[in-house]
Amino acid sequence: MNSETSQIYQLALAGVQALIPYQPGKPMGELERELGLSRIVKLASNENPKGPSGKVLSAVREVLTEASRYPDGNGFSLKTALAKKLAVATAQITLGNGSNDVLEIIARTFISEQCEVIFSEYAFAVYPIVTQAVGAQAVISKASAGGEYPCYGHDLSAMLRLVNNKTKVVFIANPNNPTGTFLTTSQLYGFLTELPEHVICVLDEAYFEYVSPDERSDSIAWLTLFPNLIITRTFSKAYGLAGMRIGYSVSSAEIADLLNRVRQPFNTNLMALSAAEVSLADSEYLNETIALNQQGMVQLTNAFTALGLSWIPSKGNFITVNLGRSAMTIYEDLLKAGVIVRPIANYGLPNFLRISIGTESENTFFIDALINVLD
Numbered sequence: 001m002n003s004e005t006s007q008i009y010q011l012a013l014a015g016v017q018a019l020i021p022y023q024p025g026k027p028m029g030e031l032e033r034e035l036g037l038s039r040i041v042k043l044a045s046n047e048n049p050k051g052p053s054g055k056v057l058s059a060v061r062e063v064l065t066e067a068s069r070y071p072d073g074n075g076f077s078l079k080t081a082l083a084k085k086l087a088v089a090t091a092q093i094t095l096g097n098g099s100n101d102v103l104e105i106i107a108r109t110f111i112s113e114q115c116e117v118i119f120s121e122y123a124f125a126v127y128p129i130v131t132q133a134v135g136a137q138a139v140i141s142k143a144s145a146g147g148e149y150p151c152y153g154h155d156l157s158a159m160l161r162l163v164n165n166k167t168k169v170v171f172i173a174n175p176n177n178p179t180g181t182f183l184t185t186s187q188l189y190g191f192l193t194e195l196p197e198h199v200i201c202v203l204d205e206a207y208f209e210y211v212s213p214d215e216r217s218d219s220i221a222w223l224t225l226f227p228n229l230i231i232t233r234t235f236s237k238a239y240g241l242a243g244m245r246i247g248y249s250v251s252s253a254e255i256a257d258l259l260n261r262v263r264q265p266f267n268t269n270l271m272a273l274s275a276a277e278v279s280l281a282d283s284e285y286l287n288e289t290i291a292l293n294q295q296g297m298v299q300l301t302n303a304f305t306a307l308g309l310s311w312i313p314s315k316g317n318f319i320t321v322n323l324g325r326s327a328m329t330i331y332e333d334l335l336k337a338g339v340i341v342r343p344i345a346n347y348g349l350p351n352f353l354r355i356s357i358g359t360e361s362e363n364t365f366f367i368d369a370l371i372n373v374l375d
Ligand SMILES: *Cc1c(COP(=O)(O)O)cnc(C)c1O
Pocket: 046, 097, 098, 099, 100, 101, 124, 173, 176, 177, 204, 206, 233, 234, 235, 236, 237, 242, 245, 246, 247
């Protein structure tokens, strides 16, 4: 029986029926099983190549003795640490099982079937998923073609022109994934000033820590000016905890109160709460992560230059390279060489591959494989 005509399938919301499932980076174990390769390098999911910090590992081992108890459903300890670091009240924070969980909570709190949701072409794949899942209308803004905003990035002026009285949420990722493109403080601030107050702006800062301090927006300070602003951040990237699943939003206390009503009581687990709190204080790990990323970015862009390839300038921990032709066979040939990268045809960029920045040795392994594949 064709699942699309089955009775059960027809019971699902129209938006859910039309959903294309999120395609994660290929897991290393899967490639290992398929090809029996001795070395596999995964540069596909923007994970931290350093692995978790030793401090996190010992903290997590310690809390395991409490695994028979429910975690603190309010995440008091982590929220207190975050509030102190960000100079906000704990009541402004909403914890999520990864920041994707928070994005979904936001959708379920604010977006109904009658609403429109704006995001950019080539923006993060989770925005269309959470929009469609609640049956709302996705309004896709054409990416910038260069000029005022970076090429392939969000065109904030175009996004503003799409706002109407049905618009409920605008998603903006800064830096954006998969393009790595970045909006400056004055661009974002100008956008927020123009955005009507009935529209929630979700500013997704998953890669915030990778942006140099002089270029970062002090977005948290804007919360006092824009009551319709929600900032999301994560421990999955620079803090190296993707497998733990923990992220958060910072907003007005009023919005956080609403989000926390929708949030499942124990959406963040014991280990993740502890790991996040420890990693937040581990500035050494964070600094090493950022330095490693900067070096890796130089290593990869130098290699692309030598190969005559262009790329989209990135402020994240990944870089999207233009192969100038369909990237699928190159992706598959790289797999055979033991390198997993990310094809992004599903984002509308079929000639590009997104490469997460690895360690020096992982980057070298990838570059050597790419040189062979392109030969
Ligand atoms: C990786 C990423 C996230 C983080 O997802 P988690 O659920 O926190 O692991 C959020 N937004 C963007 C744009 C990302 O690339």
